[in-house]
Amino acid sequence: MIIAMQATATESQIQHICERIREFGYQPHIIKGTERTVIAAVGPGDKKEHIESLKSAEGVEDAFPIIQPFKLVSKEVKKQKTTIKLGDVTIGDGGFVVMAGPCSVEGREQLMTTAVAVAASGAHFLRGGAYKPRTSPYDFQGMAEEGLKLLAEAREQTGLKVITEVLDTEDVKIVGEYADILQVGARNMQNFALLKKLGEVKKPIMLKRGLSATIKEFLLSAEYIVSHGNPEVILCERGIRTFETATRNTLDLAAVPLLNELTHLPVVVDPSHATGKRSLVRPLAKASVAVGADGLMAEVHPRPEEAWSDGPQSLRLEEFDILMKEIEPYIKLRQSEKH
Ligand code: PEP
Ligand code: MN
Numbered sequence: 001m002i003i004a005m006q007a008t009a010t011e012s013q014i015q016h017i018c019e020r021i022r023e024f025g026y027q028p029h030i031i032k033g034t035e036r037t038v039i040a041a042v043g044p045g046d047k048k049e050h051i052e053s054l055k056s057a058e059g060v061e062d063a064f065p066i067i068q069p070f071k072l073v074s075k076e077v078k079k080q081k082t083t084i085k086l087g088d089v090t091i092g093d094g095g096f097v098v099m100a101g102p103c104s105v106e107g108r109e110q111l112m113t114t115a116v117a118v119a120a121s122g123a124h125f126l127r128g129g130a131y132k133p134r135t136s137p138y139d140f141q142g143m144a145e146e147g148l149k150l151l152a153e154a155r156e157q158t159g160l161k162v163i164t165e166v167l168d169t170e171d172v173k174i175v176g177e178y179a180d181i182l183q184v185g186a187r188n189m190q191n192f193a194l195l196k197k198l199g200e201v202k203k204p205i206m207l208k209r210g211l212s213a214t215i216k217e218f219l220l221s222a223e224y225i226v227s228h229g230n231p232e233v234i235l236c237e238r239g240i241r242t243f244e245t246a247t248r249n250t251l252d253l254a255a256v257p258l259l260n261e262l263t264h265l266p267v268v269v270d271p272s273h274a275t276g277k278r279s280l281v282r283p284l285a286k287a288s289v290a291v292g293a294d295g296l297m298a299e300v301h302p303r304p305e306e307a308w309s310d311g312p313q314s315l316r317l318e319e320f321d322i323l324m325k326e327i328e329p330y331i332k333l334r335q336s337e338k339h
Contacts, residue, residue, distance in 0.1 A: 013059030092266035097295035199228020239274030248276025
């Protein structure tokens with residue numbers, strides 16, 4: 001349930017309500033807004049007698065149930081968009097953040113060439129997998145810590161922030177030491193042990209939508225991370241599996257405005273994994289801006305034909321530069337519509 005405190009509520013009244021909530025068997029989460037504090041009480045069911053009792057407590061403006069199965073990530077609990085600030089880059093403030101780089105970190109020359117080029121084109125984040133979730137166990141599995149070190153070196157050299165995938169609970173610590181944002185891949189969206197562990201991390205998490213996950217499942221996975229203590233979650237729509245085989249996946253563009261209706265978490269689109277085809281990435285990047293995404297993730301490689309993974313969907317450096325120029329008018333239009 002949600003307990004909206006009066007604007008004049010004191011800290012001790014807020015703490016008192018939290019105690020009552022715990023006594024009733026729920027977990028309180030305090031959300032401080034600009035005008036007033038809201039307490040989300042999450043637990044099994046929202047009992048009518050608990051709601052009535054809290055309604056009449058001192059300092060409480062109103063108390064009501066949360067209808068959606070996902071609670072803390074729901075717009076019902078928090079209307080304002082979650083903004084995630086990393087140095088001079090903010091995700092979720094109405095701007096458009098771009099994450100670009102190779103599918104896998106393959107070596108220094110490949111990573112540095114890409115990083116320097118995408119930075120010059122205006123990207124904010126360098127992406128690159130050091131731990132790779134490959135469909136076949138015989139495919140390249142990533143450079144592990146050596147790859148993380150190269151990502152850190154590229155950050156040092158270019159000023160780009162780093163986003164990279166964490167595959168396993170065992171690697172959370174090490175990936176957390178190097179990454180600015182930890183990525184959970186589509187195949188791990190329902191790895192609940194990993195999600196719980198990421199709830200304890202003090203860095204933002206980008207959660208990619210599972211291969212066949214519904215929006216509800218997607219948001220419940222985000223709820224795992226937030227309810228375990230980490231409110232900084234970014235959602236990534238990366239295509240879902242449908243009957244269509246002409247593209248690697250089907251990009252669910254409708255998910256973007258729908259998620260914006262249901263949740264306060266920022267939403268990013270990955271047209272590379274969604275399509276598997278280089279030629280489709282730029283058109284869908286433009287569409288992502290138009291449907292209200294907070295950002296984009298795109299795979300870029302200096303020589304896609306030589307890439308160790310996902311070459312066919314990787315943009316060449318000059319194509320990424322064109323993409324950045326192409327999305328610019330859409331970003332400007334969106335910003336002018338807001339004013
Ligand atoms: C990736 O971004 O490197 C990746 C493996 O993507 P996904 O988890 O969406 O397949
Ligand atoms: Mn990839």
